[in-house]
Amino acid sequence: MNLDIKCTNLELTPSIKEYIETKISGLSKFMEKWEKIGAVEARFELARTTNHHNKGDVYHAEMNLTLDGKFIRAEADGEDAYAVIDGAKDTMKKEISKLKNKEDDEKKK
Numbered sequence: 001m002n003l004d005i006k007c008t009n010l011e012l013t014p015s016i017k018e019y020i021e022t023k024i025s026g027l028s029k030f031m032e033k034w035e036k037i038g039a040v041e042a043r044f045e046l047a048r049t050t051n052h053h054n055k056g057d058v059y060h061a062e063m064n065l066t067l068d069g070k071f072i073r074a075e076a077d078g079e080d081a082y083a084v085i086d087g088a089k090d091t092m093k094k095e096i097s098k099l100k101n102k103e104d105d106e107k108k109k
Contacts, residue, residue, distance in 0.1 A: 001028065001040040008047035010081075019082060020044055023089045024063075030096045031067065039068035044088075046081060061088040070099060 005012065005020055024042055034040045043064045050058055057077040061084040065072045072095045076087030 001025075001031070001035060001042055003042045003044065006043070006045045008045060010046070010048040012046075016046065016081065016085075020046070020085055023085055027089065027093060027096065030093060030100070031065075034067045037068065039066075041066040046085065049077075059084045061085050063088045063092050065092065065096070067096075067099065072096065072099060 001024075003021065003024055005017060007016070024044060028035060031040055045060075045062045047060045047062075048058055049060050057079065059078055059081045061076045061081075063074045072092065074088045074091035074095055076084040076091060078084040078087060
């Protein structure tokens with residue numbers, strides 16, 4: 001899997017980078033059939049949406065996956081950078097499962 005990580009309005013620390021890589025690599029078991037053919041590209045962006053607020057939804061995570069030409073997107077907003085990373089990962093996991101189920105249903109027809 002090719003993973004591109006971008007941070008906006010905050011510094012990409014080694015701990016945040018490692019956390020993102022760990023969470024995204026956990027999705028690999030759901031994308032095995034696409035990874036076998038090398039058709040997985042992932043882009044992850046973590047952003048601080050405002051510099052002058054400290055409370056509320058100040059972090060935004062966005063993940064875009066391209067699986068063999070199919071585009072999937074997941075987003076999350078929240079007060080904690082790690083929580084929005086988890087939220088985006090969980091949403092992406094659901095979206096991957098939907099795509100797999102849809103493709104499996106199409107094969108059965």
